[in-house]
Amino acid sequence: MSKANTIPAGDTAAPRNFGTFLKELDWRRYVIYIGFVVVFLFFAVLLRDQGFMTPQNLLNIFRQTATITVIAVGMTYVISCAEIDLSVGSVAGLASVCTAMAVSQWGLVPGILAGLAVGLVVGSINGALVSLLGIPSFLVTLGMLGIAAGVAQWITASAPQPILNDTFNMIFGSGDFGPVPGLVVWSALFVAAGAVVLNRTKFGRQVLATGGNRNAAEFTGINTKRIKFQVLLISGTVAAVAGMLYAGRLQSGRFQWGSGDELSAIAAVILGGTSLFGGFGSIMGTLFGALLIGLINNGLILAGLDSSQQQVVRGAIIILAVALARKK
Amino acid sequence: MNTADNVVEMRSVSKGFNGVSVLKDVSFDVRRGEVHALAGGNGAGKSTLMKILQGVYQADAGEIIIGGKPAAINSIQDAKNAGIGMVFQEFSLVPSLTVAKNIFLAAEPLGAGGLIDDRASVRRAKEVFAEMEVDVDPRAEVSRLGTAYWQLTEIAKALSQNAQVLIMDEPTASLARHESEALFELIDRLKKRGISIIYISHRMDEVYRLADRITILRDGRRLLTEPLSAVTPEQIVEGIVGRKIEGQLAYRERDHAVHEGAPLLEVRGLNAGRRVRDVSFSLRPGEILGLAGLMGSGRTELARALFGIDRRDSGDILIRGKKINLNSPQQAIDAGVALIPEDRRAQGLVLDHSVRDNLLLPLLGQIQRGPLLNSTKGKDLSSSLIKKFAVKVAHPNRPVRLLSGGNQQKVVIAKWLGTNPDILILDEPTAGVDIGTKSEILDMIRELASAGKAVIVISSEYPELLAVSDRVLVLKDGSVIRDIPRSDIADEEYLQLAVQGV
Ligand SMILES: Nc1ncnc2c1ncn2[C@@H]1O[C@H](COP(=O)(O)OP(=O)(O)OP(=O)(O)O)[C@@H](O)[C@H]1O
Ligand SMILES: [Mg+2]
Numbered sequence: 001m002s003k004a005n006t007i008p009a010g011d012t013a014a015p016r017n018f019g020t021f022l023k024e025l026d027w028r029r030y031v032i033y034i035g036f037v038v039v040f041l042f043f044a045v046l047l048r049d050q051g052f053m054t055p056q057n058l059l060n061i062f063r064q065t066a067t068i069t070v071i072a073v074g075m076t077y078v079i080s081c082a083e084i085d086l087s088v089g090s091v092a093g094l095a096s097v098c099t100a101m102a103v104s105q106w107g108l109v110p111g112i113l114a115g116l117a118v119g120l121v122v123g124s125i126n127g128a129l130v131s132l133l134g135i136p137s138f139l140v141t142l143g144m145l146g147i148a149a150g151v152a153q154w155i156t157a158s159a160p161q162p163i164l165n166d167t168f169n170m171i172f173g174s175g176d177f178g179p180v181p182g183l184v185v186w187s188a189l190f191v192a193a194g195a196v197v198l199n200r201t202k203f204g205r206q207v208l209a210t211g212g213n214r215n216a217a218e219f220t221g222i223n224t225k226r227i228k229f230q231v232l233l234i235s236g237t238v239a240a241v242a243g244m245l246y247a248g249r250l251q252s253g254r255f256q257w258g259s260g261d262e263l264s265a266i267a268a269v270i271l272g273g274t275s276l277f278g279g280f281g282s283i284m285g286t287l288f289g290a291l292l293i294g295l296i297n298n299g300l301i302l303a304g305l306d307s308s309q310q311q312v313v314r315g316a317i318i319i320l321a322v323a324l325a326r327k328k
Numbered sequence: 329m330n331t332a333d334n335v336v337e338m339r340s341v342s343k344g345f346n347g348v349s350v351l352k353d354v355s356f357d358v359r360r361g362e363v364h365a366l367a368g369g370n371g372a373g374k375s376t377l378m379k380i381l382q383g384v385y386q387a388d389a390g391e392i393i394i395g396g397k398p399a400a401i402n403s404i405q406d407a408k409n410a411g412i413g414m415v416f417q418e419f420s421l422v423p424s425l426t427v428a429k430n431i432f433l434a435a436e437p438l439g440a441g442g443l444i445d446d447r448a449s450v451r452r453a454k455e456v457f458a459e460m461e462v463d464v465d466p467r468a469e470v471s472r473l474g475t476a477y478w479q480l481t482e483i484a485k486a487l488s489q490n491a492q493v494l495i496m497d498e499p500t501a502s503l504a505r506h507e508s509e510a511l512f513e514l515i516d517r518l519k520k521r522g523i524s525i526i527y528i529s530h531r532m533d534e535v536y537r538l539a540d541r542i543t544i545l546r547d548g549r550r551l552l553t554e555p556l557s558a559v560t561p562e563q564i565v566e567g568i569v570g571r572k573i574e575g576q577l578a579y580r581e582r583d584h585a586v587h588e589g590a591p592l593l594e595v596r597g598l599n600a601g602r603r604v605r606d607v608s609f610s611l612r613p614g615e616i617l618g619l620a621g622l623m624g625s626g627r628t629e630l631a632r633a634l635f636g637i638d639r640r641d642s643g644d645i646l647i648r649g650k651k652i653n654l655n656s657p658q659q660a661i662d663a664g665v666a667l668i669p670e671d672r673r674a675q676g677l678v679l680d681h682s683v684r685d686n687l688l689l690p691l692l693g694q695i696q697r698g699p700l701l702n703s704t705k706g707k708d709l710s711s712s713l714i715k716k717f718a719v720k721v722a723h724p725n726r727p728v729r730l731l732s733g734g735n736q737q738k739v740v741i742a743k744w745l746g747t748n749p750d751i752l753i754l755d756e757p758t759a760g761v762d763i764g765t766k767s768e769i770l771d772m773i774r775e776l777a778s779a780g781k782a783v784i785v786i787s788s789e790y791p792e793l794l795a796v797s798d799r800v801l802v803l804k805d806g807s808v809i810r811d812i813p814r815s816d817i818a819d820e821e822y823l824q825l826a827v828q829g830v
Binding site for chain 1: 635637656657660674679681685688743
């Protein structure tokens with residue numbers, strides 16, 4: 001298994017006996033995986049007659065969580081760098097409509113470029129305001145949340161923008177790779193790339209160091225302003241890709257796509273064990289955080305709860321999981 | 329000995345963290361109106377013992393007796409009620425509030441209608457300061473005051489809660505020399521009023537200046553408790569370190585042939601901010617340059633400017649005769665400069681990250697294979713640094729936060745020497761470090777210079793500065809006022825006068 005976390009659990013260099021290994025094993029770090037398994041088993045038993053365990057339903061869970069997973073991978077970088085990005089949901093919405101409009105005007109490639117451009121531009125603006133002007137990312141991206149959502153609604157006059165380009169729809173979310181839904185492939189790609197970059201590259205280490213102690217990182221020769229800029233740029237761009245995935249899956253661009261996703265993404269990241277105060281990040285954890293949320297959503301629907309009840313139960317489970325995972 | 333004199337007594341206290349025993353059967357007592365020094369190497373357990381007395385940690389075994397009766401101290405509040413006050417190493421004040429509001433935080437005097445009476449707290453704060461015979465404005469906002477005033481506020485806060493015992497853990501670490509002297513006088517006055525003080529410090533001169541008795545801890549065990557008059561300085565040092573140290577603070581002539589060459593570093597007319605004014609000097613390979621000056625004289629700011637942290641307003645920096653642009657630490661590192669910053673916790677380390685990750689942070693470029701980091705290389709490199717600098721660590725994966733102060737400092741030094749710099753700047757490299765480690769660090773500095781590196785050392789401790797420097801630059805208000813070869817400095821007093829600009 002690849003190490004999803006920068007703080008390895010036990011000792012890998014010197015052999016130790018299993019007893020000390022167990023004692024040192026910090027189970028709180030694995031709460032997300034334990035929680036995932038427990039909730040999964042719970043639904044598997046409780047909802048066995050409602051079709052929870054059918055391959056179709058399980059694939060559905062993956063498909064429905066794909067966009068959140070992708071957004072949350074970018075968010076993991078931002079949060080482990082001790083920043084936050086509240087604009088991701090509206091960036092996804094704006095990217096979906098820009099892509100849709102560009103596809104119908106100019107075709108496939110310009111459409112994709114238009115979507116990416118939304119992420120690059122918004123991410124750069126967020127990053128520049130945070131790193132150059134020193135405005136807290138909470139405020140910058142809160143403002144951007146409104147701006148991006150407003151622009152998306154404005155340029156479309158609130159109307160959905162249908163996408164009739166089949167190639168686009170196939171690539172972004174509607175198609176399958178053999179038995180595997182395209183959306184699942186997309187999220188696997190982002191998770192794999194995200195995990196490798198965060199754990200195994202210089203950039204990843206510098207993100208964690210900047211989040212852990214910006215001052216010390218600065219004294220170590222890390223350009224922390226650049227790092228902060230880069231994480232917000234990544235998060236914006238990744239959110240734009242998620243927006244294109246919405247557009248492809250739903251075969252249209254719409255300003256509502258992705259609205260509220262920032263909260264699900266943040267919840268997934270925190271559930272996954274990334275520190276809200278920066279310094280630690282786990283992409284694998286984020287994946288399971290997102291899956292857990294998807295699992296709960298799916299299970300509650302199958303169980304026949306209405307949407308108000310779903311919200312209550314979902315909120316309670318998230319608080320419980322974070323409470324269990326916190327350091328004492 | 330009459331135990332009734334004891335204000336506080338700790339009997340056979342033991343404490344472990346995660347199965348690792350840190351204090352073993354330690355007994356400790358404090359008499360009314362005495363200054364009791366608590367000494368021991370880094371990681372000996374001094375702070376842990378005091379945190380038990382303050383209610384931050386609970387002992388695994390043993391008991392605490394206060395005023396002759398067993399006391400259960402399970403929280404900081406319990407300790408306060410029992411008359412135990414603490415001057416925190418990391419200050420526990422709210423910077424945005426005034427001095428008076430801090431002193432009476434959560435114990436505000438109430439006036440009519442149960443509302444907080446700020447005037448009463450200012451009045452009572454004034455009374456406390458008057459008793460302490462110090463001059464502090466209770467209405468000043470704490471964030472605007474210097475560290476010395478923070479400390480006075482902490483002490484006033486403890487006294488306002490009727491503390492009978494004050495714990496001071498390395499209180500002079502962040503004080504200038506004259507401020508320390510003022511603190512010592514305050515301690516003398518408190519003592520006369522019957523207040524007992526537990527004083528932790530790695531500086532022997534302070535222990536001699538203040539303490540009536542001394543307790544030495546080594547590896548979590550009590551080695552001795554004696555009146556200071558009954559032990560010799562050599563015995564104390566040996567007790568703390570566990571071996572004899574000789575001549576650590578004696579200046580040793582090194583092979584001067586090395587630093588005859590062309591200057592490695594030249595600074596010409598450097599101006600940076602308000603604290604570096606028209607500074608010029610040069611430094612040859614193999615030379616150790618000491619920077620002396622009062623607090624605020626611009627020593628740290630000069631170091632920061634040389635490392636590219638603070639913007640240079642004008643002037644030139646030449647390395648190996650070539651003018652270079654130093655606008656960021658990365659450029660300084662590329663030019664072969666390393667800075668060991670003055671505050672290791674805030675500037676030197678990512679405390680929650682592992683020892684290994686901290687060591688490798690400036691060396692990531694060295695362990696890359698293609699775009700990816702090679703973890704085997706990283707492990708080997710960090711292990712070799714740990715070994716070379718004798719860092720005591722249970723495992724390199726452990727957070728650096730759990731190491732004792734001296735070992736944390738070694739990690740910072742090791743991290744920077746891993747980059748193999750030609751010019752090394754050390755800002756207060758032995759702050760909070762025990763005598764044994766201190767002599768190791770001083771030896772390390774000498775060795776580096778002998779190996780042809782150019783070294784700049786900043787220190788507020790004159791004996792230490794004189795022990796290593798080949799030349800001393802005296803700064804005042806950001807300017808160089810003297811440039812004295814070591815051979816011209818007869819003794820500490822000479823340097824002290826030079827620093828004061830006499
Ligand atoms: N919360 C903790 N968890 C685990 N180990 C700890 C904890 N606090 C302290 N230790 C360990 O206990 C030992 C004693 O630490 P302590 O801080 O009491 O030493 P000290 O004598 O105050 O040292 P210094 O002079 O460096 O301040 C050290 O080995 C330290 O690593
Ligand atoms: Mg200590």
